[in-house]
Amino acid sequence: NAGVTQTPKFQVLKTGQSMTLQCAQDMNHEYMSWYRQDPGMGLRLIHYSVGAGITDQGEVPNGYNVSRSTTEDFPLRLLSAAPSQTSVYFCASSYTFGGAEWGGELFFGEGSRLTVL
């Protein structure tokens, strides 16, 4: 089991460029989400998905797009990168989300470190 895999691990962009951060999980999890973490801050939720074809916005969605065409993949797209999007991005998944049966465990990837110049 690979768990949650994020690619790339490191990326440098110029302002205005676009790119996609990839996230894949092999645990057949319904729920997936993207967080960003800035120095001295906690994690802030960008977008999340409760199943294929269903996505919704989190706390800080501006400047990011997501889609969920398969259960396994949840890519995060930066349409026009800005220096304010320099951050570490974490993808997370869970077999379900909410309900009495949820054990409370989100599985996180190792992070993607993005620098926008």
Next chain:
Amino acid sequence: DAKTTQPPSMDCAEGRAANLPCNHSTISGNEYVYWYRQIHSQGPQYIIHGLKNNETNEMASLIITEDRKSSTLILPHATLRDTAVYYCIVRVGENYGGSQGNLIFGKGTKLSVKP
């Protein structure tokens, strides 16, 4: 708005119990308390969660006060590898898909375990 308050940092001697406090005075009856930790630059890791009763697993114990307004995470024998940022989160348990169901991470407590 953060629903929890944690001290920004704590120290603990190796081999001693680490007791990390969390204040959640506005917690609702259907909100659970979750604890995660983040070891330097890695993705957060789930530790434990609870509703009313005290909970214990192989990693830690969670003590929730009777009025549920605060809780304490206990690492019984802290090691250097327990040095991390610890996050206390409250979340509605019975919720699927709504934004209230997401885990909202604050700044946490940076625990430093010293030899």
